[in-house]
Amino acid sequence: MHIVVCIKQVPETRDVAMDPDKGVLRRSEAAGKLNPFDLYAVEAAVGIKEKLTGRVTAITMGPPQAEQVIRESFLMGTDEGVLLSDPAFAGADTLATAFTLARGISLLDRPDLIICGIQTTDGDTGQVGPGIAEFLGLPHASYVRSIREITREGLLVEQDLGDRIAIVSLPYPCLITVGKGIGQPRLPSFRRLLATKDFPVVTWGSKELGFGDEVYFGLDGSPTQVERIFPPKIEREQIIFEDGDLARQLYQKLVELKFVG
Amino acid sequence: MRYEKLTPTHIDSLRAILDPARVHVGEAISEDYSHDELAYDRLYPDVLVEPISTMEVAQVLRFSYQHHIPIVPRGTGTGLCGGAVALHGGIMLSMARMNRILEIDQDNRMAVVEPGVILLEFQKTVEEMGLFYPPDPGEKSATLGGNVMTNAGGMRAVRYGVTRDYVLGMEAVIPGGEIIHLGGKVLKNSSGYSLKDLLIGSEGTLAVVTKLILKLLPRPLRQVSLLVPFPDLDQAIDAVPRIMGASIIPTAIEFMQREVIQAAEKYLGKPFPDSSAPAYLLLAFYGNSIEELTAVHHQAAHVCLASGALDVLIADTQERQEMIWEARGAFLEALKGMSEIDEVDVVVPPAKVAQFIKFTRAIAQDLGARILSFGHAGDGNIHVYILRDGRPQDEWRILLGEAMDRMYREARDLEGQVSGEHGIGLAKIPYLQASLGDAELHLLRGIKQVFDPKGLLNPGKVVG
Numbered sequence: 224m225h226i227v228v229c230i231k232q233v234p235e236t237r238d239v240a241m242d243p244d245k246g247v248l249r250r251s252e253a254a255g256k257l258n259p260f261d262l263y264a265v266e267a268a269v270g271i272k273e274k275l276t277g278r279v280t281a282i283t284m285g286p287p288q289a290e291q292v293i294r295e296s297f298l299m300g301t302d303e304g305v306l307l308s309d310p311a312f313a314g315a316d317t318l319a320t321a322f323t324l325a326r327g328i329s330l331l332d333r334p335d336l337i338i339c340g341i342q343t344t345d346g347d348t349g350q351v352g353p354g355i356a357e358f359l360g361l362p363h364a365s366y367v368r369s370i371r372e373i374t375r376e377g378l379l380v381e382q383d384l385g386d387r388i389a390i391v392s393l394p395y396p397c398l399i400t401v402g403k404g405i406g407q408p409r410l411p412s413f414r415r416l417l418a419t420k421d422f423p424v425v426t427w428g429s430k431e432l433g434f435g436d437e438v439y440f441g442l443d444g445s446p447t448q449v450e451r452i453f454p455p456k457i458e459r460e461q462i463i464f465e466d467g468d469l470a471r472q473l474y475q476k477l478v479e480l481k482f483v484g
Numbered sequence: 485m486r487y488e489k490l491t492p493t494h495i496d497s498l499r500a501i502l503d504p505a506r507v508h509v510g511e512a513i514s515e516d517y518s519h520d521e522l523a524y525d526r527l528y529p530d531v532l533v534e535p536i537s538t539m540e541v542a543q544v545l546r547f548s549y550q551h552h553i554p555i556v557p558r559g560t561g562t563g564l565c566g567g568a569v570a571l572h573g574g575i576m577l578s579m580a581r582m583n584r585i586l587e588i589d590q591d592n593r594m595a596v597v598e599p600g601v602i603l604l605e606f607q608k609t610v611e612e613m614g615l616f617y618p619p620d621p622g623e624k625s626a627t628l629g630g631n632v633m634t635n636a637g638g639m640r641a642v643r644y645g646v647t648r649d650y651v652l653g654m655e656a657v658i659p660g661g662e663i664i665h666l667g668g669k670v671l672k673n674s675s676g677y678s679l680k681d682l683l684i685g686s687e688g689t690l691a692v693v694t695k696l697i698l699k700l701l702p703r704p705l706r707q708v709s710l711l712v713p714f715p716d717l718d719q720a721i722d723a724v725p726r727i728m729g730a731s732i733i734p735t736a737i738e739f740m741q742r743e744v745i746q747a748a749e750k751y752l753g754k755p756f757p758d759s760s761a762p763a764y765l766l767l768a769f770y771g772n773s774i775e776e777l778t779a780v781h782h783q784a785a786h787v788c789l790a791s792g793a794l795d796v797l798i799a800d801t802q803e804r805q806e807m808i809w810e811a812r813g814a815f816l817e818a819l820k821g822m823s824e825i826d827e828v829d830v831v832v833p834p835a836k837v838a839q840f841i842k843f844t845r846a847i848a849q850d851l852g853a854r855i856l857s858f859g860h861a862g863d864g865n866i867h868v869y870i871l872r873d874g875r876p877q878d879e880w881r882i883l884l885g886e887a888m889d890r891m892y893r894e895a896r897d898l899e900g901q902v903s904g905e906h907g908i909g910l911a912k913i914p915y916l917q918a919s920l921g922d923a924e925l926h927l928l929r930g931i932k933q934v935f936d937p938k939g940l941l942n943p944g945k946v947v948g
Binding site: 235254256257259262298406407408409410411412413414416 | 710711754755756757758774782785789795796797798799800801803804807
């Protein structure tokens, strides 16, 4: 079984400078880490590999230093790594990113399963995973909260659609995006660090991906542009219960706010 | 010692000293004030007062002295040895409302605080300012005053020392109501007997602290933790002196057993990142750059592997570290959720930790009881918990007596001490007495006598 896991390097903190001309994050200035949601994607991929045997390829698009997250995924159990990196890829929106990743994946040994994190902590859109599936013409399920069954033919997953849970059966090849429900991601292993030191990370630029004059990648291939990034406004509300059955009132409020079912 | 019984007239006098809304009697005293975190008997004070100023504390102490009424100072009551329990009734002096951070002196890197400031809040406040208060006891809702009065240690003691190392000065009130000032905003002090150091760890038996001057450090910018699985606890503990011997100074070295980890998983409702091995070491490293930290933690990882570790798991991001340390912080509560427990908090020379742990396992087997331990493998302070597991009261008492006697005797034989950081309170007095010679006990009692000739301040604690 060949599983591809798509990962991304995100800024370690939220204090990242913006490029005022392009409306994109200045990634090179911040220390990076593996997108927290992708930890679940890697965990799911490595977990399935351990059950069914096979191999896991980690793929990312980013600047040369994004190799670091591929190496980190090796420490969690992935076997191969591909970095899509080219100055021409910079400034990509979700569509251009999905296009580029899909092209990269299409050049790999035909994968049975592609797993992405449900979203990144820097962009928070959740669009790249489904975008890749569309470009590759694969069935997909986003927001997968648990994998019920894994067989040689396909997956049975629970998809969290907010107000309901869909139970979806997907034949291979397919793509899923996963989050917390998948289980605690394993920690990077020092033994794996020693064992994977010489593992190569393949780097492909636009030439290797066979991009010619098409304008589907990078900043030019991005129909959406970020105008402004700002921290969300946090509203705090204080309610004081004074008379009557305080526990009941508090309970009703918590139900109303959906903190308890 | 005989004390005056509190009368309605006494209550009226206290209500003249403090706002009557801060003087509570009878049913108005919450059950919380009748015990600490590990006492199962309920002992209520006759009156609970909540001063908000040094002057009020001084007046209450003067009142207690004049009327011969015992008085027990208390923070948030998170102690584990009965130190903040009103053994003889009388006045309970809750310091929780004196909770202002009075000054953060960036130039001198010092803070001036009232004793009721909560540790967690203080740590957060100074860290937001780029500063760092290293003492880090597990119980983050304790007050700084309580930390000072027990000389609390915590996880970072391996590298940074204990609370005592960060107390530069204090204002306190002695029995009779006189206000004293000890130490100050100075980093060195050879000016006579260090009364400040005498008060640190005195568990409210000599004076009531009303202000503290604390030393701060610049905040380290980065941290990495290593979770190291071992095939058994003995191998885990045996690795500790090798790590220390390799000139690596971690900020913390904790050891833990799978049984305790599983209890914490259940208590928190969250899985721990790894529970496949029977025993673990948890190491933390602080530093200012990735390069510096990587070099150190790789060196430590090699030492661990050479000492029989199954692997070394790296927690290098905030999320990964929180997963681990949150569980570590919940160990005590998790154990309390399993069974009624009692604890031993001995400290032995760091190189003797393995020997002591092995001893506790041997007596657990011998006595047919569950005895679990976790703690600070790097500084020799071990927390051992004896689980009641539903035994009837008389059987439980016998088991405790036997287990405790043996463990304290072993600690003594290993040249250890009765308490590493929880204090003596009332629970450990017999063991302290057994560990000290007549001359030492005589000195301790003499000191108590000088500060508190009428024996009114936290009677029945530490020196009995």
